[in-house]
Amino acid sequence: MNTIRVVVFDDSNSIREAISLLIDSNPAFSLIGSYADATCCIEVLEADPPDVVLMDIDMPEVTGIEAVQKIHSHFSSLPIIMLTVFDNQDKVFESLCAGAVGYLLKNTPPARLLEAILEVYEGGAPMTPSIARKVMQHFQRNESLPKKEEYHLSPREKEVLTHLVNGLSYKMIAGQMGITYETVRTHSKKIYDKLHVSSMTEAVVKTINQKLLGF
Amino acid sequence: MNTIRVVVFDDSNSIREAISLLIDSNPAFSLIGSYADATCCIEVLEADPPDVVLMDIDMPEVTGIEAVQKIHSHFSSLPIIMLTVFDNQDKVFESLCAGAVGYLLKNTPPARLLEAILEVYEGGAPMTPSIARKVMQHFQRNESLPKKEEYHLSPREKEVLTHLVNGLSYKMIAGQMGITYETVRTHSKKIYDKLHVSSMTEAVVKTINQKLLGF
DNA sequence: ATGCGTATCCCCCGATTGCGGGATTGTTAT
DNA sequence: ATAACAATCCCGCAATCGGGGGATACGCAT
Numbered sequence: 001m002n003t004i005r006v007v008v009f010d011d012s013n014s015i016r017e018a019i020s021l022l023i024d025s026n027p028a029f030s031l032i033g034s035y036a037d038a039t040c041c042i043e044v045l046e047a048d049p050p051d052v053v054l055m056d057i058d059m060p061e062v063t064g065i066e067a068v069q070k071i072h073s074h075f076s077s078l079p080i081i082m083l084t085v086f087d088n089q090d091k092v093f094e095s096l097c098a099g100a101v102g103y104l105l106k107n108t109p110p111a112r113l114l115e116a117i118l119e120v121y122e123g124g125a126p127m128t129p130s131i132a133r134k135v136m137q138h139f140q141r142n143e144s145l146p147k148k149e150e151y152h153l154s155p156r157e158k159e160v161l162t163h164l165v166n167g168l169s170y171k172m173i174a175g176q177m178g179i180t181y182e183t184v185r186t187h188s189k190k191i192y193d194k195l196h197v198s199s200m201t202e203a204v205v206k207t208i209n210q211k212l213l214g215f
Numbered sequence: 216m217n218t219i220r221v222v223v224f225d226d227s228n229s230i231r232e233a234i235s236l237l238i239d240s241n242p243a244f245s246l247i248g249s250y251a252d253a254t255c256c257i258e259v260l261e262a263d264p265p266d267v268v269l270m271d272i273d274m275p276e277v278t279g280i281e282a283v284q285k286i287h288s289h290f291s292s293l294p295i296i297m298l299t300v301f302d303n304q305d306k307v308f309e310s311l312c313a314g315a316v317g318y319l320l321k322n323t324p325p326a327r328l329l330e331a332i333l334e335v336y337e338g339g340a341p342m343t344p345s346i347a348r349k350v351m352q353h354f355q356r357n358e359s360l361p362k363k364e365e366y367h368l369s370p371r372e373k374e375v376l377t378h379l380v381n382g383l384s385y386k387m388i389a390g391q392m393g394i395t396y397e398t399v400r401t402h403s404k405k406i407y408d409k410l411h412v413s414s415m416t417e418a419v420v421k422t423i424n425q426k427l428l429g430f
Numbered sequence: 431a432t433g434c435g436t437a438t439c440c441c442c443c444g445a446t447t448g449c450g451g452g453a454t455t456g457t458t459a460t
Numbered sequence: 461a462t463a464a465c466a467a468t469c470c471c472g473c474a475a476t477c478g479g480g481g482g483a484t485a486c487g488c489a490t
Contacts, residue, residue, distance in 0.1 A: 072355075096354040125347035129339025135350060136340045139311040140287075154436060167417035169476070183438050189478075190436095198478070199446090200416050202382035208423050369466060384446070398468050404449075405466095413448070414476090 004121050005049075007033040009041060009067060010056035010083065015106065019054065022110045029117060038067035042074055049075070052117050055100070057084040057091055065094050072099025079120040087131055093138065102126040151194045160187040165204050219336050220264075222248040224256065224282060225271035225298065230321070234269065237325045244332060253282035257289055264290070267332050270315070272299040272306055280309050287314025294335040302346055308353065317341040366409045375402040380419050 006023055008031065010016050016034045023031040032050055035041070039061050045053070053071065057064035068080055081102035082095045092103055102120050104113065105128050116126035127135065153161065163173040170188065174181040188200070197203045221238055223246065225231050231249045238246040247265055250256070254276050260268070268286065272279035283295055296317035297310045307318055317335050319328065320343050331341035342350070368376065378388040385403065389396040403415070412418045 093354065096351055099355055101348060101351050119344050122344065123348055124344025125351045126344075127347065129334050129337065129341070132340035132342065132347070133316060133338055136311055136316045139308065140314055156437065164416065165420060167412070167414065167420045169414065171476080179437085180439055182440060185477085186438075186440095189480095192478080197382070199382065199384065200477070201379065201419055204416055204419055205380060205382050205423070208420070371467060386446080394467085395469055397470055400447080401468075401470095403447085407448080415447070 003028055003030040004117060005030055005032045005051045006054060006117060007031075007035075007045065007050040007052075008054045009035050009038045009059065009064070010054070011036050011059045012056070015056070015083075018110075019113075022113065023117075026114055029114065038062045038064065038070075041067050041071055045071065045075060045078070049078070051079075052120055053078060053080040054117075055080050055082055057082050057095065065091070065098050068095060068098040068100050081116060081120055081126065087128070087134070089134060092131055092134060096135070103131050104128060105131075153191065153194060157187050157191050157194070160184060161191055161203065161207055164188070164191075164200055165207050218243055218245040219332060220245055220247045220266045221269060221332060222246075222250075222260065222265040222267075223269045224250050224253045224274065224279070225269070226251050226274045227271070230271070230298075233325075234328075237328065238332075241329055244329065253277045253279065253285075256282050256286055260286065260290060260293070264293070266294075267335055268293060268295040269332075270295050270297055272297050272310060280306070280313050283310060283313040283315050296331060296335055296341065302343070302349070304349060307346055307349060311350070318346050319343060320346075368406065368409055372402050372406050372409070375399060376406055376418065376422055379403070379406075379415055380422050 006029055008016055008019050010019070013036070016036070020031050020034055023029045032048055033044060035044065037059055038055070041062070055064045055067060055071075059067075062070075064082060064084075068082070071078060071080060076099070079102070080100045081104060082100045083104055083106055084091065085106050087103075087105055095103060102116055102125055104116055104126060108116070108128065119126045159177065160173060163176060168176065170181055170184045174184045177184070188203075192198055192203055195203050195206055197206055221244055223231055223234050225234070228251070231251070235246050235249055238244045247263055248259060250259065252274055253270070256277070270279045270282060270286075274282075277285075279297060283297070286293060286295060291314070294317070295315045296319060297315045298319055298321055299306065300321050302318075302320055310318060317331055317340055319331055319341060323331070323343065334341045374392065375388060378391060383391065385399045386396055389399045392399070403418075407413055407418055410418050410421055412421055
């Protein structure tokens with residue numbers, strides 16, 4: 001069986017050494033590169049493509065997140081595991097958005113790290129439990145806020161609002177809906193009234209942010 | 216040490232029995248309830264609150280997802296693990312949005328199930344690796360589309376645009392930014408020009424939909 | 431039948447916006 | 461140093477928007 005080829009980016013010498021020892025101690029893995037910064041990450045990976053990348057999140061010159069973006073856009077299927085000392089909420093999500101598939105704290109036990117490498121290699125997404133929970137909570141926020149307020153818009157008003165959200169003017173909406181400009185205005189007035197706003201823009205922003213319409 | 220109190224909702228008798236055996240075989244856990252449907256889930260949980268809920272996703276009468284919504288809105292801190300036979304993409308996300316914190320396939324080995332119950336109890340979010348990967352990929356889609364177009368807005372223009380997106384009028388923005396109404400208009404003109412739109416609303420919609428600003 | 435909500439149309443008027451210019455002061459880049 | 465750009469301000473004018481009315485007509489409930 002082939003070994004899993006790993007590359008590490010981390011500005012800390014001691015961490016790189018520790019990881020180097022860890023990986024080479026297990027015949028199933030081999031460390032094919034280890035770098036203190038990610039400035040040349042694309043070139044490095046191009047020259048000798050690994051199976052998995054370990055990326056420190058805080059690095060000088062090019063930050064881990066920037067590096068992930070670059071790597072992900074060049075080698076979209078190459079899995080990257082982020083390593084970090086703090087499980088900062090924002091950094092987690094920035095990394096995930098940038099293209100990382102795993103997120104581990106540096107105090108992860110060595111055995112777990114090897115397990116994680118194997119896991120991404122097999123299509124998983126290793127995370128510490130606390131980070132996994134943060135990710136889950138991120139989904140819940142989306143759906144828990146919007147239903148707190150209910151503005152009972154009539155069907156016709158929703159229709160007008162949809163067009164407003166698409167950026168149409170009253171005149172254009174009138175044309176689209178086959179009604180008069182004045183009617184569109186009347187609907188809009190009631191919409192603004194019900195949404196407690198006083199301009200088209202405010203209505204549109206509120207509609208989008210609170211997902212008042214089905215999209 | 217107290218045992219972790221578990222309740223199960225699953226319409227399959229065999230699964231309920233298997234879980235019952237599994238949980239009672241380990242002194243660290245105790246099964247305090249086991250129901251074939253979730254119609255009375257709120258009453259049940261209110262009468263005898265558990266630490267963790269296991270919820271089958273496909274059930275007659277009330278679906279697992281509906282049950283999760285109800286439970287989550289009544290007992291928002293009660294962790295729920297979904298159990299399912301298929302890792303259907305949509306169901307996963309519906310469940311997560313509804314308030315579940317864990318998501319396991321029914322072929323999960325018994326030991327892993329107990330581990331997962333412990334994990335949610337301790338604030339984690341157990342998932343099978345394949346589901347974890349799906350969740351991760353969900354984040355990546357968001358950021359991969361928007362960078363297809365780049366409108367090189369100046370810093371000042373971005374600032375004005377931010378205020379527009381917050382629903383402010385030119386006059387209000389002028390006040391906020393300490394510049395003249397006329398200057399705000401000039402910036403806005405250039406913004407509309409660069410975004411290829413011709414109204415405040417269109418600019419706002421485009422900005423939000425394409426995530427042109429950092430939010 | 432009387433009221434309530436919805437949908438439709440109309441008018442007036444002031445405020446705001448969009449578009450066409452033009453102008454000055456910096457900074458940056460070639 | 462000359463051009464290019466960003467940021468600031470100004471004017472005029474037409475179009476659009478927002479708020480205030482009022483009006484008709486339909487359906488639906490009590």
